Amino acid sequence: MNLLRIELHKILPYRTVWVILAIYAALLLLILYASSKVTINGSELGEKMYDLPAFWLRLTYIASFFNLLFGILIIVLVSDEYSFRTLRQQVIDGLSRAELVLAKFYVVLALGVLGTVFLLLLGLYFGLLHSTDHSLSAIFGHIDALSYYFVQAVGYMTLAMLFGFLIKKSGLAIIAFMAYAKIVEPLLHFRLPDAVDKYMPMKVLGSLTPMPGQQMLDQLTTPTELLSPAWATLPAIGYITLFCLLSYYTLKLRDL
């Protein structure tokens, strides 16, 4: 826990962190407000949008798009350590390379918790304000979506951490991270059969928060094969472990 305390000493006074978190919160709120005004077949989605328990699924699906922001934040924090040369200084002062990675992973976990708690509060606020059914079973019906969201956010951030450790420069690392998550892997999905690509990292992480109404869409077009959120958890945790190990080996094999 000493490692987390050290990280908090670095992060809490850092304005960039607060700015990125503020952007995350603001964008998410904006989307939540705006999406209820979406009209489908001439009728506004309106209040139904916030109906619990389905709202948990919608909320986590929407929030999954903003994991990129968390990823960027982690890349900034990691690449800062290179550009301030503090990574090197911390090794001189007594931390091991494994501890350097572990410390950043604790930050990832902390941000994951922060994001999940924020969604919990948003869900309760919008849900209780707008939905008619206030029974416990409705409120907590799909609340496990939050735990899948947590795993997903941690997964995205761990991949971002790996890119940060690997590439050192924040700009390049952010571009590489976004390019991989949004372009390279989706392109690979086209080439590969569903049975294979459903195990690829971005798809695994994506299947943790499936698009609400996917089943309906599948009936109209050819169904895409996805792991269920519960099944995707296992490979997701595997990828998280892998990204941490790769980060560690990057540091181990490199001069700081």
Add this chain to the structure above:
Amino acid sequence: MADILDINNLSKRYGSIQAVDRLTIRVEQGSIYGLLGPNGSGKTTTLGMVLDVIRPSGGSFSWFGQPVSRDTKRRIGALLETPNFYPYLTAQKNLRIVADIKGVGDSQIGHVLQLVGLSQRRHTTFKGYSLGMKQRLAIAAALLNDPEVLVLDEPTNGLDPEGIAEVRELILKIAAEGKTILLASHLLDEVEKVCTHVAVLQRGELRAEGPVSTILSAKDQVIIGAPGTARLLEVVQQLPFVATHHTERDLVHLTLQDGYSSMDVNRAMFEAGIVLSQLTVRRKSLEAQFLEIIKQQA
């Protein structure tokens, strides 16, 4: 005395460049050990390797007779190349992070800030510091765990003359407490003024090593002149105590073997029937000697 640092055949290669070539040195307890060499001679690379941030290509080293570990690091305070801190944090907060990593209490922070004269500016952010203040903060951070060994890489780099004098005084003060200091510098004068032992590096190779007094002892040079240089040279060549000599215009430059002085030269010349028109003793500059050491094997 016990060895603090034992470096054995340590090498580092960057592609085609041999940055450090089979370096073997020993740093004894209580010494102020200078690593002297021009820029790019491998000083920082060497320190980086023994500080566990650069992977050696070959060879080994041990601190206090043990491989590098968290325990050995706790006994070392080091600054490598540049002061490395979070620019947006104040000096106080930067040092708190270092204290947490080194596992020492916050009470030390005030003490070391006082020691380097930054108490007044403890709440200024690091990016607002001048270069000299940054350097002093780095020394404060290195002192935080009250280390047995202090490793300093170019500690007076970028400081003004006053700052340089302050840092040197600080180093001597710390050494007087019985701490061992390993100091890298390209400034000969600095090594001569501060260090007890020196290793001279050039292009990654060890050129000379030993106590400063023997490696950098400024041997006197005697310059003589007389009417009739040919006859003068003839006599000089016969003198048993002349180590080397060479002629520059009509003057002859001599270096003498230990235990002889200009008086002996004068007496010998007089006995040979030569009256010197000029007899000058010149202390050889350290720079000249340093260049000589480097030239010897180049």
